[in-house]
Each structure stands twice: as structure tokens, then as C-alpha cells.
Amino acid sequence: MADEMLQIRLASRPDGRPTPQNFDLDRGPLPQPGDGEMLVRVIWLSLDPYMRGRMSAAKSYADPVEIGDVMEGAAVGEVVTSKNPDFAEGDVVTGRFGWVSHAISDGTQVQKLDPAQAPVSTALGVLGMPGMTAWTGLNRIIGIKKGETVLISAATGAVGAVAGQIAKAQGCRVIGVAGGPEKCAYAEQELGYDVCLDHKAAQDGETLAKQIAEAAPDGIDGYFENVGGKTLMGVLPNMAVHGRIAICGMISWYNGANMDQTMPLPKAWSTILTNRLKVEGFLVPDHWQHYPEFVSEAAPMVQDGRIKYREDVTEGLENAPEAFIDMLEGGNFGKKLIRVGADA
Amino acid sequence: MADEMLQIRLASRPDGRPTPQNFDLDRGPLPQPGDGEMLVRVIWLSLDPYMRGRMSAAKSYADPVEIGDVMEGAAVGEVVTSKNPDFAEGDVVTGRFGWVSHAISDGTQVQKLDPAQAPVSTALGVLGMPGMTAWTGLNRIIGIKKGETVLISAATGAVGAVAGQIAKAQGCRVIGVAGGPEKCAYAEQELGYDVCLDHKAAQDGETLAKQIAEAAPDGIDGYFENVGGKTLMGVLPNMAVHGRIAICGMISWYNGANMDQTMPLPKAWSTILTNRLKVEGFLVPDHWQHYPEFVSEAAPMVQDGRIKYREDVTEGLENAPEAFIDMLEGGNFGKKLIRVGADA
Structure with missing residues (x-):
């Protein structure tokens, strides 16, 4: 061997x-x-x-x-x-x-x-590509501001967990969406999410949309998109005016599954127009020149436990x-x- | 009376x-x-x-x-x-x-x-809301740069005609899409579009996509979206990496018609991610404080004929x-x- x-x-x-x-x-x-x-x-x-x-x-x-x-x-x-x-x-x-x-x-x-x-x-x-992806999406694509409401999908994943903790540390209200009660409990109790919603317990995007509306009555200012599917269907109608969506991934659609968990493109396009949303796709290699900036911020937070992994x-x-x-x-x-x- | x-x-x-x-x-x-x-x-x-x-x-x-x-x-x-x-x-x-x-x-x-x-x-x-809309979409949403390729839908309309001429004046290669040979001839001969494609002559979005690919082999850097439908289906696959789409309107879908001229949202979302596109909706009242800036640029161009209407x-x-x-x-x-x- x-x-x-x-x-x-x-x-x-x-x-x-x-x-x-x-x-x-x-x-x-x-x-x-x-x-x-x-x-x-x-x-x-x-x-x-x-x-x-x-x-x-x-x-x-x-x-x-x-x-x-x-x-x-x-x-x-x-x-x-x-x-x-x-x-x-x-x-x-x-x-x-x-x-x-x-x-x-x-x-x-x-x-x-x-x-x-x-x-x-x-x-x-946490200090590599996934952490850098989280930092880039929040700071360079969404541009989160203190006091805003941010929603992170795949909230306990390699990217999502870092995104949730950075957003919280920057003074945002942070809502997570994750699959199953164990992940949601971990998100709220360990990672500091204000609320974490279980997409597996929601029968469809509309159900999730109602839960998100309750958790964020003033709407979502920033959405960190990792999954697509049911979660996106739940978030899109809840985006606040001038909200920003960073498209980082859409794992629920990668295997060609869950293609019924969607909405017509004209409806999505109309939401983007009416609410003046900005939807931006990003790939972290395009931003790698900012890696030292990310590490200088994140490494001390990992060392002192403000970012758990x-x-x-x-x-x-x-x-x-x-x-x-x-x-x-x-x-x-x-x-x-x-x-x-x-x-x- | x-x-x-x-x-x-x-x-x-x-x-x-x-x-x-x-x-x-x-x-x-x-x-x-x-x-x-x-x-x-x-x-x-x-x-x-x-x-x-x-x-x-x-x-x-x-x-x-x-x-x-x-x-x-x-x-x-x-x-x-x-x-x-x-x-x-x-x-x-x-x-x-x-x-x-x-x-x-x-x-x-x-x-x-x-x-x-x-x-x-x-x-x-030309010097009111439609002209201001054109200027805002190009300069404040897309952020056109000299040498870029810009596509304007509803190319001879109240907004599109101004957008095409401003983009041309700023040194862009400008492609129009309009309905019918008369409008296309006007776009090319009077408004200065480099090319204008007739969406009525294209049987579907795929046909239009091929025509756009020929007209813009390096892709579209900025798309001024006024129509949705077949034109959007033709443009989206042709967007260049880091392209920007300003959603100003989607007239082809306003009456609830042409809903079959679309693509699945997961496909659109994937294009936005893969090509790192920025898609942003805007409404001109949000930008009205810039009206004097627009008028100071556009009024002399209307007076000396650089902007025709x-x-x-x-x-x-x-x-x-x-x-x-x-x-x-x-x-x-x-x-x-x-x-x-x-x-x-």
C-alpha cells in the first residue's frame, strides 16, 4: 500500500x-x-x-x-x-x-x-476555496451592509457555514436554509444564525416562501445562492427592493433533478425588474487576487473561534x-x- | 369641444x-x-x-x-x-x-x-423619461465601455432608439433587434446601428441566437432588455463572460402572451453563473436625481443631430x-x- x-x-x-x-x-x-x-x-x-x-x-x-x-x-x-x-x-x-x-x-x-x-x-x-467563496459572495458580489437581512442556502455546507458566520460578524440578521432538523439546530446553536429553516420539512417553494416571509417580514436584502430549486422559489418572492443575489451554485439542479422546482423565467424576470434586484453569478478564481485580504480577516476569526467549522x-x-x-x-x-x- | x-x-x-x-x-x-x-x-x-x-x-x-x-x-x-x-x-x-x-x-x-x-x-x-431611461440603463446599470458590444432590443422604440445612439456615440459596437424590415433599415441607416436583426423574420429564439452569434462573434457585453421573449432567448446564450443585462422592460410578455418563448429558469440561472453575468432590474424614478446630468449630455446631441428621434x-x-x-x-x-x- x-x-x-x-x-x-x-x-x-x-x-x-x-x-x-x-x-x-x-x-x-x-x-x-x-x-x-x-x-x-x-x-x-x-x-x-x-x-x-x-x-x-x-x-x-x-x-x-x-x-x-x-x-x-x-x-x-x-x-x-x-x-x-x-x-x-x-x-x-x-x-x-x-x-x-x-x-x-x-x-x-x-x-x-x-x-x-x-x-x-x-x-x-474554512481558510481555503470554500471560505474565500463565502467572503467573496458576501463582500464583493452582494455587498452586505450592517443591519441588512441576509439569507444563506446550504447554510451548514462548506461555503454556507462560513458565509453565515461572516454575515453575522458584520452585523447582519442572518437566515439559513438547510436540509433537516439536525443541520438547522447546528446552524442556530453553533453557527449563530438567527433562524434556520428546514427545506426538507417544507413541501414546496410556496410553503418555504411563507416561512421566509415570517422570518424576514421586511424582505431579504442579500441572498447567497448555493442550491436553486425549492429554496430559490421560496426566496425570490421575498427579495426586498434593491436586493442582491449572488449565484455561487445551484446544487439541487446539478444532477438534472428537481427541474419541477422552478418558476417560469418571465415571472423571475418580472420580479427582478419590479424589485430592482441585482442578480450576479461569480466564480471565485476571478477574485483570487483578494485571497490575502480574505485570509487576513478570516484566519484570526478561525483562531479565536468566531468562525467555527x-x-x-x-x-x-x-x-x-x-x-x-x-x-x-x-x-x-x-x-x-x-x-x-x-x-x- | x-x-x-x-x-x-x-x-x-x-x-x-x-x-x-x-x-x-x-x-x-x-x-x-x-x-x-x-x-x-x-x-x-x-x-x-x-x-x-x-x-x-x-x-x-x-x-x-x-x-x-x-x-x-x-x-x-x-x-x-x-x-x-x-x-x-x-x-x-x-x-x-x-x-x-x-x-x-x-x-x-x-x-x-x-x-x-x-x-x-x-x-x-428623447429628452424626457424614455431618453433618461436609455441613458440610465447604459451608464448606470450596464456601465458600457468604449469598444464593447451592446445589444438593444426594441431598437427603434422610444427608449431603444436613444440607447442605440448613445451607445454608438460612446464608441460601442451596437446591434439592434427590431420588428420588421422597415424598422431595421431605419435603425441601420438613420440611427447608426452597426447591424439590426428582424425578430419577426426569425422563427424562434434559436434562429435569432444564431444570427446574433454571427453579428457578435465575441459575444454581447451589454444587453438593454426591453422585450423578453424570443429576443431574450436569442441574446442570453450569446452573452460574453462578465456581460451585464439591464432589465428595463419585457413588453412581449406584458399581455401574458408569448409565454412559450422562454427557457427553463435553471438554464438561465446556469448561464448567469457560468458566464458570471450581472442581471439588474431598474426603474428610472430611482435615478431621477441624475436627470440634469442626462440632459446636459443629451440636449446638445439632439440639437446638433447626433441623436435623432x-x-x-x-x-x-x-x-x-x-x-x-x-x-x-x-x-x-x-x-x-x-x-x-x-x-x-
Whole structure:
């Protein structure tokens, strides 16, 4: 085991919900780094909803993973052997190593982590891409202001949990929507949401709309959109005049499911006009130059506990496909990680 | 005739397309102004698409016209008798007098016009609310930049014609969409559009999308949305990354028609995310404090012919209902006006 490399490749493109047959587990000998390269042993692999898009052939903002190629993904690992002067054996690093146990890297877009500063897994979650996504959506897209009412969907997810806590820290009234009573209790009791509504308990978007109207009688000023579907149907009629919607994701529609949980586009368009809404899609790579600003704000809040985080860990790279499929349907509770190897 | 007052009242709310039966023509004696008031004789009445919304009971950004009330609208008229110290007999003024031949006004929100500066009807069109709407959508919502490609729907309408010419003057490549070869020829030959596409000649949104793709191979940076429907279906897939859509109106959907000319909301939402679009609704009253800025830019352009305008005049207040119904289906060619009375 220690001498072999595991890689998970895309075997076929999913039609709707992915299945384990869409993935291939590949075993082979450990590769050797060439000049300027290093061998990294992966400790943590991050699973994120955007990966569903990469499994499809459709043109999107990034190229799809080709059939037979290793699944893409961010990971944290330890340098085993280095022929790169910038990295030494034992360094803990983060980079886009993919769904693998080991990777050869030339150091491009690889960052060293300081395990003394924060648990290294946070580089994939609260202090990594998901946290940066939350901060960007709130501050650079919605532009939240103190005293405003903000609604966060997927309220306990890797992005949502950080968004809710940042909005609260900035003086907003924060309403969450999450799936199930356990997540909602966690959102209210641990993450500080003023209210968290359970979309699974609401039979449809109209029911959810009534609950949101009760929770936010003056309307929603900012909506952090992670899910689409029933939640969007509940939020849209409740947007306040001059409200802003940051579209970060729409996980409920990713597998081509829940397409009945929608409204006619003319009705949505009319709501945007009548209430003078701003609806903006964003992808965090476009904003990465602001990462230092995010970290300088968020890292102290993570260290002193103002931002809490929760990780949902599955053991073993071979279990990543099942964990990923489950996550797309909300089965995770917190940032989804695969424990690939032992700590450094 | 000179001694009676004509008023057009809302008789009943339309179900879909308005009919002449939704309006009542009311004749009565001329009213007399009280202290601080004046009697205005209307010369020009403006017909605008937003009036369709006021005929419905549904909550919108403004209160509906009540059944039996006079239809709302902006007009230009001459002061006949004044007991208001700010206005004198013979003054030409503009205000929201409604669908009437005469009105009593206390001068609130009434402005004097200088007939020497520009034809007074322009206060209802190119230098009034429609012109200000065009300027606001381009500069304050889309934020057009020199060299960008901008698409204007209802390209020869009261708003669109001004938008197209301002965008062109600001150094954009400007594509119009209008209904019929005559309007398209006018857009290209008189208004300076680089290309104008005829949506009536395109059987569906997909056909229009192909034509737009040919006209704008690098995509549309800014879309001035006046119509919804087939045109929106043609534009949305052609939006460039970081494109902006200003939703000003959606006339093709106002009568509840063309609801099949749409796409599923999840598809639209996905396009907004993937291409990082900004979609923003706006209403010009929210921006009225910038009117002097607009006029200072636009008035010289109207005077020296850089902004051309075209008026579509129907004679007689009693013909306003039919003219309005026709306008909602694109029957007008230029700014729609009713000639209510003789020039001052």
C-alpha cells in the first residue's frame, strides 16, 4: 500500500445522478520525480460540488475532465521526495493534486502550509476555496451592509457555514436554509444564525416562501445562492427592493433533478425588474487576487473561534466516489473531506 | 369641444391583451382652478409600455390605476388660466396630467418648457423619461465601455432608439433587434446601428441566437432588455463572460402572451453563473436625481443631430386606447404620442 499509487479516473460521463460506475480506481507503482519536481503523498482530498460540472462534456467555465483522466480536485499532502529547490521533504503543501494518493508536481500553484497556524485541512475549507467563496459572495458580489437581512442556502455546507458566520460578524440578521432538523439546530446553536429553516420539512417553494416571509417580514436584502430549486422559489418572492443575489451554485439542479422546482423565467424576470434586484453569478478564481485580504480577516476569526467549522470525513480514497455522490444530495454535514493518508 | 373636458378612465382590468372596452371616454365641463391652481390644456399625451402594468391589480412598483380613475400618463400642455404665482397663462409645461384634454394642477412636479430650445414634445421622449431611461440603463446599470458590444432590443422604440445612439456615440459596437424590415433599415441607416436583426423574420429564439452569434462573434457585453421573449432567448446564450443585462422592460410578455418563448429558469440561472453575468432590474424614478446630468449630455446631441428621434403620432385623445393597444404589440414606429390639442 505504501509503495503503490492510487488514482481515481473518470470512467464515463454521468447521465443525471453519478454512479460508482462513472469512476475507475487505478493502482500503479509510485512515480519518481524528475528534475524540478517532487513527489507528494496526499493526506486530505477535498470534495466540492463544482466537480459535478467537470464530469459533464458540456462547455462550462472550465474544461471538462476527459474520460480516462484523473478526477480533479484540491488536496493537502506531504512532500516525500523533492528535486525542487523550493520544497523540502516533510513540507506540508496544498495544491490541485486530484483524486490520488500520490502526485508528481513541479510546484506550480502549490503553497506551503504551516501546521502550527491552523489544522492543515482548513486550507481546503474554512481558510481555503470554500471560505474565500463565502467572503467573496458576501463582500464583493452582494455587498452586505450592517443591519441588512441576509439569507444563506446550504447554510451548514462548506461555503454556507462560513458565509453565515461572516454575515453575522458584520452585523447582519442572518437566515439559513438547510436540509433537516439536525443541520438547522447546528446552524442556530453553533453557527449563530438567527433562524434556520428546514427545506426538507417544507413541501414546496410556496410553503418555504411563507416561512421566509415570517422570518424576514421586511424582505431579504442579500441572498447567497448555493442550491436553486425549492429554496430559490421560496426566496425570490421575498427579495426586498434593491436586493442582491449572488449565484455561487445551484446544487439541487446539478444532477438534472428537481427541474419541477422552478418558476417560469418571465415571472423571475418580472420580479427582478419590479424589485430592482441585482442578480450576479461569480466564480471565485476571478477574485483570487483578494485571497490575502480574505485570509487576513478570516484566519484570526478561525483562531479565536468566531468562525467555527465542521468537517465531514470519509476514510480512504477508494470511498471518494460514494462520498461525492452522497454529498451532491446533501448527505454531508460540514466540509466534505476524504482522509487519504496519515498526518505528516 | 373647446369648452369641454375629455378624460379617459379605466373601465375594467384587461385579461391579457387590453381591448377598447377596458377604457371609458368621459366628457364634462371645463373645471375651474382654485387658489394656487392652474388649468392646463393638453397638447401632447405620451403613451408608454409601463401603463399596461398600471391597468392590472397586481402589486407592482407603483399602485395600480383604480377602476373608474383617469388613466395616468405624462403630457405636455399650455397653461390656460393660472391662480398659481409660479405659472402664467401661455406657459408650456410638462407634468403627469393623465389621459385628458384638460387638467387642474397645483404645480407639483410640473416643469416649464422653453419651446425655443427644442420641440416641446421631446420632453416626453428623447429628452424626457424614455431618453433618461436609455441613458440610465447604459451608464448606470450596464456601465458600457468604449469598444464593447451592446445589444438593444426594441431598437427603434422610444427608449431603444436613444440607447442605440448613445451607445454608438460612446464608441460601442451596437446591434439592434427590431420588428420588421422597415424598422431595421431605419435603425441601420438613420440611427447608426452597426447591424439590426428582424425578430419577426426569425422563427424562434434559436434562429435569432444564431444570427446574433454571427453579428457578435465575441459575444454581447451589454444587453438593454426591453422585450423578453424570443429576443431574450436569442441574446442570453450569446452573452460574453462578465456581460451585464439591464432589465428595463419585457413588453412581449406584458399581455401574458408569448409565454412559450422562454427557457427553463435553471438554464438561465446556469448561464448567469457560468458566464458570471450581472442581471439588474431598474426603474428610472430611482435615478431621477441624475436627470440634469442626462440632459446636459443629451440636449446638445439632439440639437446638433447626433441623436435623432422619430415620433409616431395619433390624432385625438379619443383614439388613445386603440393606439395604446397597438403599441403593446409593436405597431408604433418611434415614440408614441397622442396629439390632444393644438400647439401653444
